[in-house]
Amino acid sequence: VIESFNILNNNANTAAKLLLGCEFERTIGNKIIRVRIVETEAYDQADAASHSYKGMSPRTKVMFDTPGHLYVYFIYGMHYCCNIVVGPEGYGAAVLIRAVEPLSGICVTEKNRGRVAGGLNLTNGPAKLCKALAIDNRLNGHYLADEPLKLILNKPLPKSKIVQTTRLGITKAVDLKLRFYIKGNQYISKV
DNA sequence: TGCCTGATGTTCT
C-alpha cells in the first residue's frame, strides 16, 4: 500500500496505469464495500475528448483540483460516472474509472444495483459501478483520503499485465490509446 | 446475437 497521493501528481496517461489494481473502500452506514479498479481511461485538458478541454467551468472545476479528488459527472440524463483527479493543481486532468472488480461487501452492491444486475454485470461499466457503489453528485469534489469513499493505492502492476487500447463511447480524439485494463480480467467493460 | 431506441439532465453553442 502506498500512503500518499503524490504519485497521482503525474500525467493522466501514467496515472491511469498506476490506478489499475488500486482499491476503493466505500462506507455506507455500517457496511463497507471494497472493489479493485480493473479498467481506466485517461483524460486531460490537451485532449479534445476531455471535459476540461475547453477550460474550467462550474462543472469541470474539480478536474483542476489537486490529485486524489473525485470528479463525478452526470450524463445521458440518468447516469453518473466517476473520475479520479490527477496531475498538478490548475491542470485539468482526470482518470475515468470504467470498471471495478468486487472484493467484499458484494451483497450491498447488488442491493444498490437492484435485482436485475448480478455477477459480471454488476460493476463492468462506468455508470454501473457508480450505481453499485452509490456514487452520485454529492460525492463530486470529495477527497479520497476521507470517509465515506477511500482510495487505496497499491503497488503498480507490471507492464505485462496492462492492456492499452482506444477509448470507448467518445466521438473526439477516438484514435488515442488512452484506455487501460488488467489483462485477462473478467470484469472489464468490453474487449 | 446484435442492432435500435428510450430514458432524461446538464452544459455549452
Place this chain on the structure above:
DNA sequence: GAACATCAGGCAC
C-alpha cells in the same frame, strides 16, 4: 437546441 466519457430492454434475424 444539440451533444453527451451510458445502460438495459425490445425486437428482428
